[in-house]
Structure formats: C-alpha cells, structure tokens
Amino acid sequence: MLVFPPQVLARxxxxxxxxxxxxxGVRPSLRGFTEFRDVGxxxxxxxxxxxxxxxxxxxxxxxxxxxxSGNTFAVTTITASVVEEALVDKAGAEKGPARKKYGTVYPxxxxxxxRVERGRGGIPTDEEMILSQRLHDAISASGLIPxxxxxxxxxxxxxGSDGQSTVLYPEDYADDDEAAKILSLNxxxxxxxxxxxxxxxxxxxxxxxxxxxxSLMYALQIVxxxxxxxxxxxxxxxxxxxxxxxxxxxxxxxxLKFDPLRSTTLDLNKSxxxxxxxxxxxxxxxxxxxxxxxxxxxxxxxxxVLLADxxxxxxxxxxxxxxxxxxxxxxxxxSISLVGGGSQITSDMIKSSLLHAKERSxxxxxxx
Numbered sequence: 001m002l003v004f005p006p007q008v009l010a011r012x013x014x015x016x017x018x019x020x021x022x023x024x025g026v027r028p029s030l031r032g033f034t035e036f037r038d039v040g041x042x043x044x045x046x047x048x049x050x051x052x053x054x055x056x057x058x059x060x061x062x063x064x065x066x067x068x069s070g071n072t073f074a075v076t077t078i079t080a081s082v083v084e085e086a087l088v089d090k091a092g093a094e095k096g097p098a099r100k101k102y103g104t105v106y107p108x109x110x111x112x113x114x115r116v117e118r119g120r121g122g123i124p125t126d127e128e129m130i131l132s133q134r135l136h137d138a139i140s141a142s143g144l145i146p147x148x149x150x151x152x153x154x155x156x157x158x159x160g161s162d163g164q165s166t167v168l169y170p171e172d173y174a175d176d177d178e179a180a181k182i183l184s185l186n187x188x189x190x191x192x193x194x195x196x197x198x199x200x201x202x203x204x205x206x207x208x209x210x211x212x213x214x215s216l217m218y219a220l221q222i223v224x225x226x227x228x229x230x231x232x233x234x235x236x237x238x239x240x241x242x243x244x245x246x247x248x249x250x251x252x253x254x255x256l257k258f259d260p261l262r263s264t265t266l267d268l269n270k271s272x273x274x275x276x277x278x279x280x281x282x283x284x285x286x287x288x289x290x291x292x293x294x295x296x297x298x299x300x301x302x303x304x305v306l307l308a309d310x311x312x313x314x315x316x317x318x319x320x321x322x323x324x325x326x327x328x329x330x331x332x333x334x335s336i337s338l339v340g341g342g343s344q345i346t347s348d349m350i351k352s353s354l355l356h357a358k359e360r361s362x363x364x365x366x367x368x
Contacts, residue, residue: 014314019285022305029070029311034356036277036309037070041218041367046077049224049263057260063223067215070311073202074215078105078195078223082152082256085190103150104140105220107132107197109212111204131208135199135216138326142272142334144220145195149267152191155229155259167229167259189254193225206311209324210276214364217275221368223266227259274328274335275364277357280307280319281343306349308356321345325357329365333357 010017010028021028031037045052046064053059063078109131110124124132139145155169197219199212283304310316320341327333333354338345 010312010314015318018282018314018318022282022284027307027311028314031309031311033305034308034352036360036363037311039214039364039367040068041215042066043219043222044075046075047222049222062225062263063219063266065215065219065222067211067218069211070205071203072205072211074211075200075202076197076212076215076219078197078219080225081194081196082191082228083194085192100140101147102140102143103145103147103192103195104136105145105195105197105216107135107199107212107216109135109199109201109208111201111208113204127208131212134209135197135212138213138335139216142274142326144269144272144274146267146269147192150193150195150225152193152228154191154256155227157229157231157257167262169227169229169262191228191256195220195223205313206309206316207278207322207324210278210309213276213326217273218368220266220268221273224263225266227262227264228256229259230254230256271328271330271332272334273365274326274332275361276324276326276335277353277360278309279323279325279349279353279356280310280315281305281321281323281345281349282307282319283343304343304346304349306352308353308360319343323350323353325353327354327357327361329358329362331358 004012009020018028027033029037043050043064044066046066047053047061048056048059049062050064060079061077062080063076065074065076067074067076108124109128111128153170155167157165157167159165197216199215201208201211281304284302307315307319310319310322320339321343322337322339322341323345324335324337325333326335338350
C-alpha cells in the first residue's frame, strides 16, 4: 500500500487532502474554519507624498499600498490623468451624455507567475481582465468617489511685470479682480481627473478579488490629486485646420500641466469605505474521512462547512460554492456575490458570513 506524506498528497490530490484535513476539524493552513489570515499594510514609500520619497517632483504615483496577506503580496499604485468633459450651454442643455453621479477607477491587475513574456508586454490573461473589470464595476457601484471630487479647478501660469512666472489659483486670489480676469480665460472648458490603478500580485495563494479590493481601498484613502494649471499664453491659442480643401476650422489647444508642488486630498464618501471578505462552502465526503484511532479525541464535524478567506491550491480548486462580500464596518454592504457550485449555500451560512464579514471589515478599517 502506498502512503504519501501530506505535502505530496496535497499536490497529486488536493481535494482528498482538503477532505482529510476538514475531517479532523482543521484546514490545510491550520486555521479555523472561520478564521481569517492576518493582514499587514504600508504605503511602500512608492507615492510622491510618502515621507521617505526622494523623487517627489518626478514621481507620478499619487497613492500607493503594499498589502501582505499570508504569503501573498498585492502592490497597488495609483496615477492620474486629465480628461475634458462636455459643457452646459446657456439654454441648460448639456453637450454630451449625462454626467454620472459617482466616479470610478480604471484598474489593471497583473498576477506575476514568473513568466518572462509577461514582463515584456505579454497580453493579460482572462482572469486578469475579468478581475480588473470587476473591480472597476464594484468601485463605480459603491458610491465611494463623488464625481465632484474629481473636478479640476484649473490654475493659470502668468508672467508678472518683473518677468517672474506665478501660478494663480482661484482660492488664492478670490478678491483680486485682475487675477480673476486672468483665471476667467479657462472657463470655456471643463476638465476632470481620471484615476488609474495598477495592482501587481506576487506569490498568489488563493482567490484574488478580496485581496486586490482591500489593497485598492487602502491606496485610495491616501490619494492626493496634483493641482492643474495652464499657461496664460496658451489659453487663447487657436490653430487653423484645413482638411482636403475644405474651409478652415479653428482648433483650440490647451497645454495643461500638473503642479509638482501643490495637491489636494481626494474627497471620498467616508460612509461608503468598505472592505471585502471571501467565503467558501464545501460538503464533506464520508468516504474520505480518516478513521479515528483509539487515542484520538472525537471531533464532531457537520456534513457541510463554511470556510473563511480561502487559501492554498487545495481550497481554491476544490471549493466551487463561494461568497464574496464587500461591506463597511457599520454593516452596510455595497456588493454581494454568490456563486453556486457543488455545494448548496444555506440561509444560515449566508447570515453567518454576513456577521463575519462585518467583523472583518472593522478589523481592516482599524489598520488604515
């Protein structure tokens, strides 16, 4: 009879290894059924606003987070760009689609698996694209980022009589008529910030949505948007354009620049800050259970168990019925995802997962 050590059995038959661990009342990671992994966070000194950042003027990262959960790391960096929005004309009609009430983030997830071609611009996998889209949709539906918080209040760079250049912002010269006249040159256009997030995952050891969401949530809370200004000389710049002999059209050109010295904090809806928790449900197979020895203590195990924070190849590959909950410390849930697989998710398990997710969210919020 062949006898395999636990490490080998977990490789050749992860489902059997998981069943045998659960029959003894423990998980392969030796955690309890509803016990979560410990989480450690830092900003990694990647952002231009980090205390120990040495390239504040050339660094374009405006928010960052490094999250460690078990053996897995998620590194999130946030950058920003500026996009032009449609203006509202005098009659009150908007020249373009209706503006959404809440903004979002455009994430790109990269799961590092040691592939050489990935670092050379290889195409993303299906899992990475689906995860990126899911994060984008969840942020948009959460109501976390008000659209007004992404509005650009543009400044103007002007040269004084002494030849010195100065950047004027509306809040600095509220009672100065001359400055207000200069700043009025940019009223013909409206811009807003667009947030981009890059999330790199190292040493992947389980489902990734909850890990990436929590890292992104921590990074967004420390984002500082750089102020934007334009050059006074380019404010009225118009370029004639002629296309295939047609009449000349006038194209306005604006040269917007980020101010490396001034920034403003991203105003989030604090009540909508939420953290993600994952759960799985699995049926226990009586045929896979180990026979208790004479000296073994009897452990009563139900026929169906709820596992929190799935970890390892055995749990991820063997558990098809999963729950993913995004909730605030106050118990308000912005996203609930249930995937039915081989095991039925009972109402009692859903109630239990909601309670555990609320406590988990409180714990993660205290680390921010």
